[in-house]
Amino acid sequence: MSQYRSKIRKFSKKEKLPANTVTSKRIRICMGTMFVVMFLLVFRLGFLQFVQGADLKEQAYKQQTVNKLVSAKRGNILDSTGKILATSAQVDTVSINPTKIKGKNEEETKAKKEKVAKAFSDIFELDYEEMLTKVNSEASVQTIIKKVEKDKIDALKAWMEENKISVGINIDEDTKRYYPYNNLASYVIGFCNSENQGIYGVERSFNSYLTGTPGKIMTSTDVNKDEISDENGKYIEAENGNNIVLTIDANIQAISEKYLKEGVETNNARNGSVIIMKPSTGDILAMAQYPDYDLNTPFTPITSYWQERWDSLSSTDKTEMYRNIMVSSRYEPGSTFKVINAAIALEENITDTDITDEFDCIGYETFGTDDITTIKCGSSVPHGKQTLRQVLENSCNPGMMQLASRVGTKTFYKYYNAFGLFNKTNISLPEEINSHFYKEENVYSVDLATMAFGQRIKVTPIQLISAISAIANDGVLVTPRIVKQVINTDTNAVTNLPSEDVRQVISTETANKVLDMMESVVTEGRWF
Secondary structure, three states: OHHHHHHHHHHHHHHHHHHHHHHHHHHHHHHHHHHHHHHHHHHHHHHHHHHOHHHHHHHHHHHHEEEEEEOOOOOOEEOOOOOEEEEEEEEEEEEEOHHHOOOOOHHHHHHHHHHHHHHHHHHHOOOHHHHHHHHOOOOOOEEEEEEEOHHHHHHHHHHHHHOOOOOOEEEEEEEEEEOOOOOOOHHHHOOEOOOOOEOOHHHHHOHHHHHOEOEEEEEEEOOOOOEEOOOOOEEEOOEOOOEEEEOOOHHHHHHHHHHHHHHHHHOOOOOEEEEEEEOOOOEEEEEEEEOOOOOOOOOOOOOHHHHHHHHHOOHHHHHHHHOOHHHHOOEOOHHHHHHHHHHHHHHOOOOOOOOOOOEEEOOEEEEOOOOOEEEEOOOOOOOEEEOHHHHHHOOOHHHHHHHHHHHOHHHHHHHHHHOOOOOOOOOOOOOOOOOEOOOHHHOOHHHHHHHHOOOOOEEOHHHHHHHHHHHHOOOEEEOOEOEEEEEOOOOOOEEEOOOOEEEEOOOHHHHHHHHHHHHHHHHHOOOO
16 A cells, blocks of 8 residues: 555656646747847847947938928019010919828718819819819829919918818919019010920020029928928028119100001011111110010910911911011021112222212122123112112113122122121020021122122121121121129019120211211112
């Protein structure tokens, strides 16, 4: 019996040992696992801190920081007397964050989005379905409308307050370009696109001066993208654009446009242009073109010529309405060119103003031997014997052809180059083109004859008036000027853009002789 009890006690002891052993092993496993987990956590933290720390910090900064641009006000464009021809007014741009327009549940969210879309449609007169598509978009931001006037914005703000909507609809300051005189000097001033960038005229050529530099507001946001106070926030003030002062006088411009329009319509012409230039400085006092367009509604034609054709034109052809033909189009100058050719002959001492019976007009000139070319005078009655002065007074083509044969192509071309007719004038307007002349070696007797009275050559109106003005400026060629000042609107500092003398083309004596003959054309001329 004692042996039996002894065995029972031994058996009991053997049963308890495995239980302790299992418990100990579990503890060791748990401890080991915890150690490994802690090691991995420490390792991961170290990896995030020291290896990825810089990148994560930058990502967090980008996620938590919002940079808002502060629009710079575009500078004004003024005429030479200070009248504002182009200015900017404050407007606003409305955008939304579609995902932030939501209710407590799916049904409320749908109703709220529909309500917002309907408000946009009613207030801004936009298509409801298009607005609903934008409101239901998954995009982070959707632009609803740009360049909105104050009354519309006030209506939106009132609606938002009434419907207790403060999140998801954004109203950001912007500017809109206005032209107080509508179509005045439209081809000089030009206009801006929807991004407030100049695309024609001075708006384009001086865009970098007018635009300015936008400012910036840097703020921190929480997870809901709401702004939170941040001592590290920054505000960088916008630098407004410069004002540009033109040489154009609005009064002279208006008078030029009035009579140009009458002239084009009376003569049923396709178009016409007028340039008035001050010879001593090159200042353009007026630069008019008709048909014109309204700078405030540039994509809507206002003249019958364009209205009748507009719908049938391609987008490329429609740009013709904005082309300044005074710098971007060539034409045959005709009899106006006789003044330049007469000046060249006088400068070279080939003739003088009043040599009796020097030229003989029989009503035509002939050229060639086998293939004879006859060029008639513009007058039906021959002018007979004439001086150079009388040739100009009568606008006699045969007299000018006889003069050209004595001057010769080489001498003509030397002076044409000096008068600036072979180069762009470098006026500060976009898309200026150059003239078209035959190469000197390709000019034959017939070409020389027609060149004498301004045909078979093509120049731009700005090239021609610059050359003629050189005669009125004691023989000195001046670069035409359309902008005379740039004014910094923040400091009021004025930068003058001086006129530039190019070269002395003819002597003052020759210039005075030509001017005297030009006066005779007006007082004694029998051509008109």
